[in-house]
Amino acid sequence: MQELKNIWATILEKLELNVSNVSFVMWFKPLKVVDLVDNKKLVIATNSTSAKNQILRNYMDKLSEVVNDIIGTSVEIEVLDPNEEIAYVEKNGDKNSQKEVEVTKNPFNNKYTFDNFVVGKSNQFVYAAARAVAEHPGEKFNPLFIYGGVGLGKTHILHAIGNYLREFNPNLKVAYVTCEQFVNAYTESLGSNSKMKATLEFRAKYRNLDVLMVDDIQSISNKMGTQEEFFNTYNELYQNNKQVIITSDRPPKEIPTLTDRLQSRFSSGILQDIQSPDYETKVAILRKKCQIEKYVIDDDAINYIAERVDSNIRELEGMLAKVNFFANLLGKKSATKEDAIEAFDSEAEEDKNEDYTPEMIISTVCKYFDITKEEIVSKKKSKEIVEPRMIAIYLIDELLAMPLKAIGKIFGGRDHSTVINARDNISAKMKTSQKTQTMVAEIKRMLKGG
Ligand code: ADP
Ligand code: MG
Numbered sequence: 001m002q003e004l005k006n007i008w009a010t011i012l013e014k015l016e017l018n019v020s021n022v023s024f025v026m027w028f029k030p031l032k033v034v035d036l037v038d039n040k041k042l043v044i045a046t047n048s049t050s051a052k053n054q055i056l057r058n059y060m061d062k063l064s065e066v067v068n069d070i071i072g073t074s075v076e077i078e079v080l081d082p083n084e085e086i087a088y089v090e091k092n093g094d095k096n097s098q099k100e101v102e103v104t105k106n107p108f109n110n111k112y113t114f115d116n117f118v119v120g121k122s123n124q125f126v127y128a129a130a131r132a133v134a135e136h137p138g139e140k141f142n143p144l145f146i147y148g149g150v151g152l153g154k155t156h157i158l159h160a161i162g163n164y165l166r167e168f169n170p171n172l173k174v175a176y177v178t179c180e181q182f183v184n185a186y187t188e189s190l191g192s193n194s195k196m197k198a199t200l201e202f203r204a205k206y207r208n209l210d211v212l213m214v215d216d217i218q219s220i221s222n223k224m225g226t227q228e229e230f231f232n233t234y235n236e237l238y239q240n241n242k243q244v245i246i247t248s249d250r251p252p253k254e255i256p257t258l259t260d261r262l263q264s265r266f267s268s269g270i271l272q273d274i275q276s277p278d279y280e281t282k283v284a285i286l287r288k289k290c291q292i293e294k295y296v297i298d299d300d301a302i303n304y305i306a307e308r309v310d311s312n313i314r315e316l317e318g319m320l321a322k323v324n325f326f327a328n329l330l331g332k333k334s335a336t337k338e339d340a341i342e343a344f345d346s347e348a349e350e351d352k353n354e355d356y357t358p359e360m361i362i363s364t365v366c367k368y369f370d371i372t373k374e375e376i377v378s379k380k381k382s383k384e385i386v387e388p389r390m391i392a393i394y395l396i397d398e399l400l401a402m403p404l405k406a407i408g409k410i411f412g413g414r415d416h417s418t419v420i421n422a423r424d425n426i427s428a429k430m431k432t433s434q435k436t437q438t439m440v441a442e443i444k445r446m447l448k449g450g
Contacts, residue, residue, distance in 0.1 A: 007070065008033035014066045017192060017201070019059075027051065027059055034080065034088060041076045042067055045085035052081040107176045108166065111292065112159030118288050120281030123153060126274045130157045130245075134164040137172065137211050137243040141270040143234070147248045148274030151314035154247040157274075158213045161245065165211060172210040179219045182206075183226045190225075202229075207236045211243040218248045221255050231261055238265075276311030285313060286320055295324040296333060301340040308344055319343060349448075356447065358396050358410050364447050365392040368439070377412045391440065393419055394426035399447075 015028050030051065034043040046052040055063070056079055067075050080088055114134070119127045126148075129141050146154055158176060165174050177185070185202060192198035206212065212233070220226055237244055251273070252258060252266040277285065283306045290297055301323060309316045322343040327335030366373055369388040376389050389411065396407055397419075404416040411419070429436040 049081040108162040122275040143244040143269035151312035174211040282306035297335040390422040393422040
Protein backbone atom coordinates (compact mmCIF):
# COMPACT_ATOMS: atom_id res chain seq x y z
CA MET A 1 0.00 0.00 0.00
CA GLN A 2 1.18 3.45 -0.86
CA GLU A 3 -0.36 6.82 -0.33
CA LEU A 4 -1.88 8.26 -3.44
CA LYS A 5 0.05 11.48 -3.06
CA ASN A 6 3.32 9.57 -2.98
CA ILE A 7 2.39 7.79 -6.15
CA TRP A 8 1.56 11.11 -7.72
CA ALA A 9 4.95 12.43 -6.63
CA THR A 10 6.61 9.50 -8.39
CA ILE A 11 4.59 10.21 -11.50
CA LEU A 12 5.69 13.85 -11.45
CA GLU A 13 9.32 12.87 -11.00
CA LYS A 14 9.15 10.63 -13.97
CA LEU A 15 7.37 13.29 -16.04
CA GLU A 16 10.06 15.76 -15.16
CA LEU A 17 12.60 13.45 -16.75
CA ASN A 18 10.45 13.03 -19.83
CA VAL A 19 9.31 16.49 -20.86
CA SER A 20 11.03 19.80 -21.37
CA ASN A 21 11.69 21.92 -18.35
CA VAL A 22 9.31 24.64 -19.48
CA SER A 23 6.36 22.33 -20.04
CA PHE A 24 7.00 20.63 -16.77
CA VAL A 25 6.92 23.87 -14.81
CA MET A 26 4.06 25.36 -16.82
CA TRP A 27 1.72 22.40 -17.08
CA PHE A 28 2.58 19.38 -14.97
CA LYS A 29 3.91 20.80 -11.76
CA PRO A 30 0.70 22.72 -10.91
CA LEU A 31 -1.45 19.62 -11.33
CA LYS A 32 -3.13 18.19 -8.26
CA VAL A 33 -4.11 14.60 -7.73
CA VAL A 34 -7.74 14.29 -6.65
CA ASP A 35 -8.60 10.61 -6.60
CA LEU A 36 -7.81 7.18 -7.91
CA VAL A 37 -10.97 5.15 -8.42
CA ASP A 38 -10.54 1.36 -8.16
CA ASN A 39 -7.06 1.64 -9.64
CA LYS A 40 -8.78 2.35 -12.93
CA LYS A 41 -9.43 6.06 -13.12
CA LEU A 42 -7.03 8.72 -12.01
CA VAL A 43 -8.66 12.09 -11.36
CA ILE A 44 -6.44 15.14 -11.47
CA ALA A 45 -7.14 18.86 -11.34
CA THR A 46 -5.64 21.90 -13.01
CA ASN A 47 -5.44 25.45 -11.65
CA SER A 48 -7.39 27.00 -14.55
CA THR A 49 -9.70 26.07 -17.38
CA SER A 50 -7.14 27.06 -19.99
CA ALA A 51 -4.57 24.81 -18.32
CA LYS A 52 -7.07 21.98 -18.51
CA ASN A 53 -7.50 22.59 -22.24
CA GLN A 54 -3.76 22.67 -22.78
CA ILE A 55 -3.31 19.37 -20.98
CA LEU A 56 -6.12 17.74 -22.92
CA ARG A 57 -4.84 19.07 -26.21
CA ASN A 58 -1.15 18.45 -25.91
CA TYR A 59 -0.08 16.34 -23.00
CA MET A 60 -2.45 13.43 -22.53
CA ASP A 61 -0.24 10.94 -24.36
CA LYS A 62 2.77 11.69 -22.24
CA LEU A 63 0.70 11.75 -19.11
CA SER A 64 -0.98 8.41 -19.68
CA GLU A 65 2.26 6.78 -20.71
CA VAL A 66 3.83 7.66 -17.39
CA VAL A 67 0.70 6.95 -15.38
CA ASN A 68 0.36 3.52 -16.93
CA ASP A 69 3.98 2.84 -16.30
CA ILE A 70 3.77 3.73 -12.62
CA ILE A 71 0.30 2.57 -11.63
CA GLY A 72 0.39 -0.38 -13.94
CA THR A 73 -2.91 -1.19 -15.48
CA SER A 74 -4.22 0.94 -18.32
CA VAL A 75 -5.55 3.71 -16.17
CA GLU A 76 -7.97 6.23 -17.56
CA ILE A 77 -7.29 9.87 -16.71
CA GLU A 78 -9.90 12.49 -15.96
CA VAL A 79 -8.83 16.12 -15.91
CA LEU A 80 -10.87 18.64 -13.93
CA ASP A 81 -10.76 22.43 -13.90
CA PRO A 82 -11.02 24.18 -10.50
CA ASN A 83 -14.81 24.37 -10.53
CA GLU A 84 -15.17 20.74 -11.46
CA GLU A 85 -12.72 19.85 -8.75
CA ILE A 86 -14.85 21.57 -6.13
CA ALA A 87 -17.91 19.72 -7.39
CA TYR A 88 -16.03 16.41 -7.37
CA VAL A 89 -14.81 16.82 -3.82
CA GLU A 90 -18.24 17.86 -2.62
CA LYS A 91 -19.70 14.75 -4.11
CA ASN A 92 -17.02 12.20 -3.28
CA GLY A 93 -15.14 13.66 -0.34
CA ASP A 94 -11.50 14.69 -0.27
CA LYS A 95 -9.56 11.54 -1.04
CA ASN A 96 -6.23 13.00 -1.83
CA SER A 97 -4.81 13.40 1.63
CA GLN A 98 -5.53 10.03 3.15
CA LYS A 99 -6.16 7.64 0.31
CA GLU A 100 -4.03 4.53 0.23
CA VAL A 101 -3.86 2.53 -2.94
CA GLU A 102 -2.31 -0.68 -3.98
CA VAL A 103 -0.09 -0.55 -6.99
CA THR A 104 -0.85 -3.72 -8.79
CA LYS A 105 1.55 -3.57 -11.63
CA ASN A 106 2.34 -7.15 -12.45
CA PRO A 107 4.80 -7.79 -15.22
CA PHE A 108 4.11 -11.50 -15.17
CA ASN A 109 1.69 -13.31 -17.41
CA ASN A 110 -0.62 -15.25 -15.11
CA LYS A 111 -0.80 -18.15 -17.55
CA TYR A 112 2.93 -18.73 -17.31
CA THR A 113 3.06 -20.57 -14.00
CA PHE A 114 4.87 -23.65 -12.70
CA ASP A 115 1.51 -25.40 -12.60
CA ASN A 116 1.03 -24.81 -16.30
CA PHE A 117 4.53 -25.90 -17.18
CA VAL A 118 4.66 -29.49 -18.36
CA VAL A 119 7.76 -31.27 -17.18
CA GLY A 120 9.43 -33.87 -19.36
CA LYS A 121 12.90 -35.19 -20.09
CA SER A 122 13.74 -32.13 -22.15
CA ASN A 123 13.21 -29.59 -19.40
CA GLN A 124 13.22 -31.40 -16.05
CA PHE A 125 16.53 -29.96 -14.89
CA VAL A 126 15.60 -26.44 -15.85
CA TYR A 127 12.33 -26.88 -14.04
CA ALA A 128 14.04 -28.18 -10.90
CA ALA A 129 16.57 -25.36 -10.89
CA ALA A 130 13.91 -22.72 -11.48
CA ARG A 131 11.76 -24.13 -8.72
CA ALA A 132 14.69 -24.13 -6.30
CA VAL A 133 15.47 -20.52 -7.18
CA ALA A 134 11.84 -19.52 -6.68
CA GLU A 135 11.77 -21.20 -3.28
CA HIS A 136 15.17 -19.96 -2.12
CA PRO A 137 16.13 -16.91 -4.13
CA GLY A 138 19.74 -15.87 -3.82
CA GLU A 139 20.76 -18.96 -1.94
CA LYS A 140 21.74 -21.76 -4.21
CA PHE A 141 21.75 -21.40 -7.91
CA ASN A 142 23.15 -18.00 -8.50
CA PRO A 143 23.24 -16.87 -11.21
CA LEU A 144 20.90 -19.23 -12.97
CA PHE A 145 21.58 -19.17 -16.68
CA ILE A 146 18.99 -20.92 -18.87
CA TYR A 147 19.60 -21.39 -22.56
CA GLY A 148 17.80 -23.09 -25.43
CA GLY A 149 16.16 -22.54 -28.81
CA VAL A 150 13.12 -20.39 -29.59
CA GLY A 151 9.76 -21.41 -28.26
CA LEU A 152 11.06 -23.95 -25.77
CA GLY A 153 9.78 -22.25 -22.63
CA LYS A 154 12.51 -19.92 -21.37
CA THR A 155 10.24 -16.92 -20.95
CA HIS A 156 7.55 -19.11 -19.45
CA ILE A 157 9.98 -20.30 -16.78
CA LEU A 158 11.01 -16.75 -15.86
CA HIS A 159 7.39 -15.69 -15.49
CA ALA A 160 6.69 -18.81 -13.44
CA ILE A 161 9.43 -17.80 -11.00
CA GLY A 162 8.02 -14.27 -10.94
CA ASN A 163 4.47 -15.41 -10.29
CA TYR A 164 5.65 -17.75 -7.57
CA LEU A 165 7.58 -15.00 -5.83
CA ARG A 166 4.65 -12.60 -6.00
CA GLU A 167 2.50 -15.16 -4.30
CA PHE A 168 4.82 -16.54 -1.65
CA ASN A 169 7.33 -13.76 -1.16
CA PRO A 170 5.47 -10.58 -2.08
CA ASN A 171 7.85 -8.27 -0.29
CA LEU A 172 10.75 -9.05 -2.55
CA LYS A 173 11.60 -6.54 -5.21
CA VAL A 174 11.56 -8.49 -8.42
CA ALA A 175 12.25 -7.14 -11.88
CA TYR A 176 11.80 -8.87 -15.19
CA VAL A 177 13.30 -7.19 -18.23
CA THR A 178 14.11 -8.28 -21.69
CA CYS A 179 17.67 -7.52 -22.60
CA GLU A 180 16.24 -5.04 -25.06
CA GLN A 181 14.46 -3.13 -22.29
CA PHE A 182 17.56 -3.11 -20.16
CA VAL A 183 19.60 -1.74 -23.04
CA ASN A 184 16.96 0.90 -23.80
CA ALA A 185 16.60 1.99 -20.19
CA TYR A 186 20.34 2.30 -19.95
CA THR A 187 20.78 4.26 -23.18
CA GLU A 188 17.88 6.52 -22.25
CA SER A 189 19.50 7.30 -18.94
CA LEU A 190 22.61 8.35 -20.86
CA GLY A 191 20.72 10.57 -23.27
CA SER A 192 18.57 12.27 -20.68
CA ASN A 193 18.66 16.02 -19.98
CA SER A 194 19.64 15.54 -16.40
CA LYS A 195 22.02 12.74 -17.10
CA MET A 196 23.37 12.45 -13.60
CA LYS A 197 19.93 12.05 -12.12
CA ALA A 198 18.78 9.59 -14.75
CA THR A 199 21.86 7.43 -14.40
CA LEU A 200 21.48 7.39 -10.66
CA GLU A 201 17.84 6.54 -11.03
CA PHE A 202 18.70 3.70 -13.37
CA ARG A 203 21.26 2.33 -10.92
CA ALA A 204 18.96 2.72 -7.97
CA LYS A 205 16.28 0.83 -9.83
CA TYR A 206 18.38 -2.15 -10.78
CA ARG A 207 20.81 -2.40 -7.92
CA ASN A 208 18.22 -2.36 -5.16
CA LEU A 209 16.47 -5.44 -6.40
CA ASP A 210 16.17 -8.79 -4.70
CA VAL A 211 15.71 -10.67 -7.93
CA LEU A 212 16.70 -9.56 -11.40
CA MET A 213 15.62 -11.51 -14.47
CA VAL A 214 16.97 -10.68 -17.88
CA ASP A 215 15.36 -12.43 -20.82
CA ASP A 216 17.22 -13.04 -24.07
CA ILE A 217 20.57 -11.72 -22.93
CA GLN A 218 22.18 -12.66 -26.26
CA SER A 219 21.13 -9.28 -27.66
CA ILE A 220 23.57 -7.56 -25.32
CA SER A 221 26.44 -8.96 -27.39
CA ASN A 222 27.49 -5.87 -29.31
CA LYS A 223 26.53 -3.26 -26.74
CA MET A 224 29.69 -2.68 -24.78
CA GLY A 225 28.42 0.17 -22.61
CA THR A 226 25.45 -1.84 -21.49
CA GLN A 227 27.62 -4.87 -20.82
CA GLU A 228 29.74 -2.74 -18.51
CA GLU A 229 26.69 -1.43 -16.68
CA PHE A 230 25.20 -4.88 -16.48
CA PHE A 231 28.47 -6.25 -15.12
CA ASN A 232 28.41 -3.68 -12.33
CA THR A 233 24.75 -4.28 -11.60
CA TYR A 234 25.39 -7.99 -11.53
CA ASN A 235 28.31 -7.70 -9.12
CA GLU A 236 26.42 -5.49 -6.78
CA LEU A 237 23.48 -7.85 -6.65
CA TYR A 238 25.62 -10.94 -6.40
CA GLN A 239 27.70 -9.58 -3.54
CA ASN A 240 24.52 -8.92 -1.63
CA ASN A 241 23.24 -12.44 -2.24
CA LYS A 242 20.56 -11.24 -4.59
CA GLN A 243 19.31 -13.59 -7.23
CA VAL A 244 20.09 -13.12 -10.91
CA ILE A 245 18.37 -15.21 -13.58
CA ILE A 246 19.28 -14.99 -17.21
CA THR A 247 18.03 -16.61 -20.38
CA SER A 248 19.65 -16.82 -23.76
CA ASP A 249 19.18 -18.68 -27.00
CA ARG A 250 22.71 -20.10 -26.68
CA PRO A 251 25.33 -20.76 -24.00
CA PRO A 252 27.51 -17.83 -22.84
CA LYS A 253 30.58 -18.97 -24.71
CA GLU A 254 28.68 -18.73 -27.99
CA ILE A 255 27.53 -15.17 -27.50
CA PRO A 256 29.89 -13.18 -29.70
CA THR A 257 31.78 -10.28 -28.12
CA LEU A 258 30.52 -11.03 -24.67
CA THR A 259 33.29 -9.69 -22.45
CA ASP A 260 35.42 -12.30 -20.68
CA ARG A 261 34.33 -10.92 -17.37
CA LEU A 262 30.67 -11.55 -18.11
CA GLN A 263 31.46 -14.93 -19.64
CA SER A 264 33.10 -16.09 -16.48
CA ARG A 265 30.38 -14.57 -14.26
CA PHE A 266 27.67 -16.38 -16.16
CA SER A 267 29.58 -19.62 -16.19
CA SER A 268 30.25 -19.47 -12.47
CA GLY A 269 26.61 -20.20 -11.67
CA ILE A 270 24.28 -22.86 -12.89
CA LEU A 271 24.11 -23.32 -16.64
CA GLN A 272 21.07 -25.24 -17.67
CA ASP A 273 19.85 -25.99 -21.14
CA ILE A 274 16.29 -26.57 -22.17
CA GLN A 275 15.94 -29.06 -24.99
CA SER A 276 13.36 -29.84 -27.63
CA PRO A 277 10.42 -31.78 -26.22
CA ASP A 278 10.01 -35.43 -27.13
CA TYR A 279 6.74 -36.80 -28.46
CA GLU A 280 5.22 -37.61 -25.06
CA THR A 281 6.01 -34.17 -23.71
CA LYS A 282 4.49 -32.55 -26.76
CA VAL A 283 1.29 -34.53 -26.25
CA ALA A 284 1.22 -33.61 -22.57
CA ILE A 285 1.73 -29.94 -23.39
CA LEU A 286 -1.11 -30.04 -25.92
CA ARG A 287 -3.42 -31.65 -23.38
CA LYS A 288 -2.51 -29.03 -20.81
CA LYS A 289 -3.25 -26.26 -23.29
CA CYS A 290 -6.64 -27.75 -24.11
CA GLN A 291 -7.43 -27.73 -20.42
CA ILE A 292 -6.32 -24.11 -19.98
CA GLU A 293 -7.98 -22.77 -23.12
CA LYS A 294 -11.02 -25.04 -22.81
CA TYR A 295 -10.54 -26.59 -26.23
CA VAL A 296 -12.25 -29.90 -26.93
CA ILE A 297 -10.01 -31.91 -29.23
CA ASP A 298 -9.90 -35.63 -29.98
CA ASP A 299 -6.88 -37.63 -28.88
CA ASP A 300 -5.92 -38.67 -32.37
CA ALA A 301 -5.99 -35.03 -33.48
CA ILE A 302 -3.66 -34.17 -30.62
CA ASN A 303 -1.34 -37.02 -31.51
CA TYR A 304 -1.35 -35.88 -35.11
CA ILE A 305 -0.31 -32.35 -34.14
CA ALA A 306 2.45 -33.67 -31.88
CA GLU A 307 3.78 -35.77 -34.77
CA ARG A 308 3.69 -32.98 -37.29
CA VAL A 309 5.20 -30.12 -35.29
CA ASP A 310 8.90 -30.52 -34.88
CA SER A 311 9.88 -28.99 -31.59
CA ASN A 312 8.86 -25.35 -31.22
CA ILE A 313 6.21 -25.26 -28.49
CA ARG A 314 4.88 -21.90 -29.61
CA GLU A 315 4.19 -23.48 -33.00
CA LEU A 316 2.57 -26.43 -31.29
CA GLU A 317 0.18 -24.05 -29.54
CA GLY A 318 -0.45 -22.12 -32.73
CA MET A 319 -1.51 -25.28 -34.56
CA LEU A 320 -3.69 -26.37 -31.68
CA ALA A 321 -5.52 -23.05 -31.76
CA LYS A 322 -5.92 -23.33 -35.50
CA VAL A 323 -7.35 -26.85 -35.29
CA ASN A 324 -9.78 -25.66 -32.66
CA PHE A 325 -10.73 -22.72 -34.84
CA PHE A 326 -11.36 -24.93 -37.87
CA ALA A 327 -13.62 -27.22 -35.86
CA ASN A 328 -15.51 -24.24 -34.46
CA LEU A 329 -16.08 -22.89 -37.95
CA LEU A 330 -17.76 -26.14 -38.83
CA GLY A 331 -19.81 -26.00 -35.64
CA LYS A 332 -18.31 -29.20 -34.24
CA LYS A 333 -18.31 -29.99 -30.54
CA SER A 334 -14.94 -31.68 -30.71
CA ALA A 335 -12.10 -31.23 -33.19
CA THR A 336 -11.12 -34.35 -35.09
CA LYS A 337 -8.04 -35.61 -36.83
CA GLU A 338 -9.57 -34.43 -40.13
CA ASP A 339 -9.66 -30.88 -38.78
CA ALA A 340 -6.02 -31.24 -37.83
CA ILE A 341 -5.09 -32.47 -41.30
CA GLU A 342 -7.05 -29.60 -42.79
CA ALA A 343 -5.28 -27.08 -40.56
CA PHE A 344 -1.85 -28.34 -41.58
CA ASP A 345 -2.83 -28.33 -45.25
CA SER A 346 -3.97 -24.76 -45.09
CA GLU A 347 -0.74 -23.84 -43.35
CA ALA A 348 1.21 -25.45 -46.17
CA GLU A 349 -0.88 -23.50 -48.65
CA GLU A 350 -0.06 -20.26 -46.90
CA ASP A 351 3.61 -21.14 -46.86
CA LYS A 352 3.44 -21.79 -50.54
CA ASN A 353 2.09 -18.31 -51.23
CA GLU A 354 5.12 -16.84 -49.62
CA ASP A 355 7.29 -18.43 -52.28
CA TYR A 356 5.63 -16.59 -55.16
CA THR A 357 7.48 -13.80 -56.87
CA PRO A 358 5.99 -10.92 -58.87
CA GLU A 359 7.52 -12.48 -61.99
CA MET A 360 5.68 -15.75 -61.40
CA ILE A 361 2.39 -13.96 -60.96
CA ILE A 362 2.90 -11.78 -64.03
CA SER A 363 3.86 -14.67 -66.26
CA THR A 364 0.91 -16.74 -65.07
CA VAL A 365 -1.49 -13.89 -65.76
CA CYS A 366 0.07 -13.40 -69.22
CA LYS A 367 -0.29 -17.07 -69.97
CA TYR A 368 -3.90 -17.06 -68.86
CA PHE A 369 -4.82 -14.11 -71.08
CA ASP A 370 -2.41 -15.02 -73.83
CA ILE A 371 -0.57 -11.69 -73.88
CA THR A 372 3.14 -10.92 -73.57
CA LYS A 373 5.04 -9.60 -70.54
CA GLU A 374 6.05 -6.55 -72.56
CA GLU A 375 2.41 -5.79 -73.17
CA ILE A 376 1.31 -6.18 -69.58
CA VAL A 377 3.85 -3.68 -68.26
CA SER A 378 3.46 -1.33 -71.24
CA LYS A 379 1.39 1.86 -71.42
CA LYS A 380 -1.18 0.25 -73.73
CA LYS A 381 -4.74 1.13 -72.78
CA SER A 382 -6.73 -1.41 -74.77
CA LYS A 383 -9.20 -3.49 -72.78
CA GLU A 384 -7.41 -6.78 -73.58
CA ILE A 385 -4.31 -5.49 -71.81
CA VAL A 386 -5.78 -3.26 -69.10
CA GLU A 387 -7.81 -5.95 -67.41
CA PRO A 388 -4.98 -8.50 -67.14
CA ARG A 389 -2.70 -5.74 -65.88
CA MET A 390 -5.17 -4.82 -63.13
CA ILE A 391 -5.59 -8.43 -62.16
CA ALA A 392 -1.84 -8.95 -61.96
CA ILE A 393 -1.52 -5.89 -59.75
CA TYR A 394 -4.38 -7.09 -57.59
CA LEU A 395 -2.81 -10.53 -57.17
CA ILE A 396 0.66 -9.22 -56.41
CA ASP A 397 -0.83 -6.98 -53.77
CA GLU A 398 -2.95 -9.76 -52.31
CA LEU A 399 -0.44 -12.57 -52.36
CA LEU A 400 2.80 -10.74 -51.72
CA ALA A 401 1.71 -7.63 -49.83
CA MET A 402 4.46 -5.69 -51.56
CA PRO A 403 4.73 -1.92 -51.09
CA LEU A 404 2.55 -0.18 -53.69
CA LYS A 405 5.47 1.87 -54.91
CA ALA A 406 7.43 -1.27 -55.69
CA ILE A 407 4.47 -2.72 -57.58
CA GLY A 408 4.21 0.49 -59.62
CA LYS A 409 7.85 0.18 -60.51
CA ILE A 410 7.41 -3.33 -61.87
CA PHE A 411 4.61 -2.08 -64.09
CA GLY A 412 6.67 0.40 -66.04
CA GLY A 413 7.07 3.01 -63.32
CA ARG A 414 3.40 3.71 -62.66
CA ASP A 415 2.71 5.87 -59.63
CA HIS A 416 1.16 4.35 -56.59
CA SER A 417 -2.27 5.90 -57.08
CA THR A 418 -2.55 4.00 -60.38
CA VAL A 419 -1.69 0.84 -58.50
CA ILE A 420 -4.35 1.60 -55.87
CA ASN A 421 -6.95 2.22 -58.59
CA ALA A 422 -6.16 -1.06 -60.30
CA ARG A 423 -6.26 -3.00 -57.07
CA ASP A 424 -9.51 -1.42 -55.87
CA ASN A 425 -11.14 -1.89 -59.24
CA ILE A 426 -10.58 -5.65 -59.14
CA SER A 427 -11.38 -5.82 -55.43
CA ALA A 428 -14.76 -4.30 -56.16
CA LYS A 429 -15.41 -6.64 -59.06
CA MET A 430 -14.48 -9.64 -56.93
CA LYS A 431 -17.56 -8.82 -54.88
CA THR A 432 -19.94 -8.35 -57.78
CA SER A 433 -18.73 -10.11 -60.90
CA GLN A 434 -18.87 -13.85 -61.22
CA LYS A 435 -16.60 -13.62 -64.26
CA THR A 436 -13.82 -11.82 -62.36
CA GLN A 437 -14.08 -14.26 -59.48
CA THR A 438 -13.66 -17.18 -61.82
CA MET A 439 -10.72 -15.63 -63.64
CA VAL A 440 -8.89 -14.86 -60.40
CA ALA A 441 -9.60 -18.32 -59.01
CA GLU A 442 -8.31 -19.96 -62.17
CA ILE A 443 -5.16 -17.90 -62.23
CA LYS A 444 -4.53 -18.79 -58.61
CA ARG A 445 -4.99 -22.45 -59.42
CA MET A 446 -2.48 -22.14 -62.26
CA LEU A 447 -0.06 -20.43 -59.89
CA LYS A 448 -0.28 -23.33 -57.50
CA GLY A 449 0.58 -25.60 -60.39
CA GLY A 450 -2.88 -27.19 -60.40
P1 ADP B 1 11.04 -19.05 -25.38
O1 ADP B 1 11.08 -17.90 -24.43
O2 ADP B 1 12.01 -20.12 -25.03
O3 ADP B 1 11.16 -18.64 -26.82
P2 ADP B 1 8.35 -19.29 -24.41
O4 ADP B 1 8.62 -19.36 -22.96
O5 ADP B 1 7.84 -18.01 -24.95
O6 ADP B 1 9.63 -19.74 -25.26
O7 ADP B 1 7.35 -20.48 -24.78
C1 ADP B 1 6.59 -20.51 -25.95
C2 ADP B 1 5.21 -21.03 -25.64
O8 ADP B 1 5.30 -22.40 -25.30
C3 ADP B 1 4.58 -20.34 -24.45
O9 ADP B 1 3.22 -20.12 -24.73
C4 ADP B 1 4.73 -21.32 -23.31
O10 ADP B 1 3.66 -21.24 -22.40
C5 ADP B 1 4.73 -22.65 -24.02
N1 ADP B 1 5.55 -23.65 -23.35
C6 ADP B 1 6.88 -23.81 -23.44
N2 ADP B 1 7.31 -24.82 -22.69
C7 ADP B 1 6.21 -25.32 -22.08
C8 ADP B 1 5.99 -26.40 -21.16
N3 ADP B 1 6.98 -27.18 -20.73
N4 ADP B 1 4.72 -26.61 -20.76
C9 ADP B 1 3.71 -25.85 -21.20
N5 ADP B 1 3.84 -24.83 -22.06
C10 ADP B 1 5.08 -24.56 -22.50
MG1 MG C 1 11.38 -15.89 -24.79
